[in-house]
Amino acid sequence: MRDKWQHIGILGAGESGVGAALLAAKQGMKPFVSDMGRLSDTAREELQSAGISFEEGRHSIAFLKGCDLVIKSPGVPPVAEVVSALREAGTPLMSEIAFAAHFAEAEKIIAITGSNGKTTTTGLTAHILQSAGLRAPAAGNIGRSFARILAEGEEADYYVLELSSFQLENAGGFRPHIAALLNITPDHLDRYQYDLGRYALAKLQITAAQQEGDFFLYWEDDPHTKTFFEAFAKQKTLHAQALPLSLEEDAQENHFRVEEAAYSLSNSGLMGKHNLLNAMFAIRIALLAGLSPNAIQAGLDSFVNVPHRLEKVAEIDDVLFINDSKATNVDAVRYALDAMQRPVVWVAGGTDKGNDYSLLEPLVREKVKALICLGAENGKLMEAFGNVLTNVEEARSTDEAIEKAMRYAAAGDVVLLSPACASFDLFENYEHRGDQFKESVYKLLSLQKR
Incomplete structure (x- = not known):
């Protein structure tokens, strides 16, 4: 098939498109890269x-229709005009x-997907493999795109890919040797006509083309995952x-067993x-890759979690500040709380x-x-908790949010940024939001030291 690919159209000039x-x-x-926005x-x-x-600033649809193949970046929605036109043309x-x-x-x-936890699991899996001496770059929705790593010619024993539902759209034929589906909870439903089944179907594409000898890991305790997988x-x-x-019912927060071997997270910083x-997912993957307990x-002992996932920022006057900006849906916040x-x-x-x-x-x-x-518009959030909490306020910047948080925080408390929402109203992305939060905390810390 790829021998027939000569003229390649690419929708979107983000990390995936450029890669x-x-x-x-x-x-x-x-x-040929085509982007409706500015590069x-x-x-x-x-x-x-x-x-x-x-x-940039347009899609030359007539030209794209004549391509042998068009690669759609994950940020381009499936209902975009250019996508519909290409489908109709049979491109x-x-x-x-x-x-x-x-x-x-x-x-x-x-390949690792799920509504929550996929970045941490991907980073942890890659780290465990790397600490054992294997070449195992993390890619996909974390860091560099898979295509970029291959374009750069990086040698690897394994490619550890974090995949969103967006990346699994139009992924027919994609075959990972080991695939993991951590969970399915309502997220990005605005992209899937507010239909959880459509969202789950995108996630399950991770196993659709696997063959005998491959492995599919999933969390059977999660009712959505079990129901949709079956x-x-x-x-x-x-x-x-x-x-x-x-x-395990008797599993404790830092100590548990996988395939009869005991493991501990006490030194990992994972909360x-x-x-x-x-x-548990990372360990099972590592065992399938041949590593010893x-x-x-x-x-596990040497792992440092990636930023913006329950990241401890600083402690000021015995008030702990935690950056969980990656928590962009309700379930992620539930885990954090x-x-x-x-x-x-x-x-x-x-x-x-x-x-x-x-x-x-x-x-x-x-x-x-x-x-x-x-947030820019906080009405729904305030309505949801206005009758639950006595103290509810609004902020339009992280500086203002920290200032107001400190009015209520006492020694022994925690100020937790765990948004439950996307970041695009006030920030470029969740990383920008988390970085701004940390900057505001550091400003407060420097004032306290004067």
Whole structure:
């Protein structure tokens, strides 16, 4: 199939699109990048340096229809006008992940998806493998795109890929040797016509093309995951060996067993029961990759979690500040609140994604003493908790949010940024939001030291 690919259209000039363009050029193809927005300076310079043609501010649909293949970046919605036009014209569409996989050995691909926990699990899996001496770069929705890693010619024993539902769209034929589905909870439903089944179907594409000898790990305690996986398996013949994971009833936060071996998270800095489950997935993947329990425990002991996931920022006057900006849906916040052992001043808000905040009410009543709504439009959040909490305020910046949080925080409390929402109203992305939060905390810390 790939022998027939010469003229390659690429929708979107983000990390996925630029990576796909670089890989296509390396393979002797003629890529053309098309973006409705304005290219970043970095993307423009990379494409120009590689001699790759591009356009910005428009999509030349007639030209794209004539391409042998069009690669759709995950940020381009499936209902976009250009996507609909290409479908009607019969132009083949493919995701960057599926395109890149044509140039890698399937046996080296580890793919991890889920509504929550996938970044931590991907980072932890890659770290455990790397600490055992294996070349195992993390890529996909974390750091560099899969296509970029292949374009750069990086040697690997395994590629550890974090994949969102967006990246799994148009990923027909994508075959990882080890696939993991951590959970399915309502998220990004605005993209899937507010239909959880459509969202779940996108996630389950991670196992659709697996073959005998491959492995599919999933959390059987999660009712959505179990229900949708069983329905998917009835509709489609699946070939991978399914390996369900379950939390032991007697498992404690830092100590648990996987396949009869005991493991501990005491030295890892990972907080909460949800991270115990993330670790169980990473351990099972590492065992499938041939690592010993001792090598895995060494990796757990040396792991430092990636930023913006229950990241301890600083402690000021015995008030702990935690940055959990990656918590962009209700379930992620539920995990964060459940992990808190101190009274919480909760900083939340942003671009609502069809959230049902009632799911958080029991934990909010139990653990939260004040809510600071950090967003451009906070009406829904304030309405949800206005009758639950006495102390609810609004903020339009992280400086203002920290200032107001400190009015309610006392010694022994925690100020937790765990937004439950996307970040695009006031910030560029969740990293920008988390970095701004940390900067505001550091400003306060420097004032306290004067």
